[in-house]
Amino acid sequence: MRQFTAGLDARDAALPTWLGQLTTSRLPALTGLAKALREDQPAVIQEITTAFNSGVNDDRICHLQLQKRIMDGRAGVPLLRHRMILLALLRRHYQ
Known part of the structure; x- marks a missing residue:
């Protein structure tokens, strides 16, 4: 190892x-x-x-999938979009 x-x-x-x-x-x-x-x-x-990686994109996709699982089919794309925008704002605020 x-x-x-x-x-x-x-x-x-x-x-x-x-x-x-x-x-x-x-x-x-x-x-x-x-x-x-x-x-x-x-x-x-x-x-x-290479010096490039897709870590940031993978992180965003993971957050999106988590939010979809949390909502569990209770709402459509508009609510999911709203939640992802709020998460992005919170992420910027605390970084």
Whole structure:
């Protein structure tokens, strides 16, 4: 795990060798992680090697999905839009 975090800090794309080590480990959780990362390996390598990421967008999408779950079909798009605008204003105020 330390090799992986050091590779992330250095933006080194030595992901295939690290995934190989995970695959040969006898821990089912690590083997499953390696399998999941291999399925989307080009995107993972791009995320590691470039300075750009989609963290902010993922955060906004997560908030939107949370609000949809909280409302549980009780209202339509206008209320959801209103709640998201209020959340954005609160986020700006407290940051």
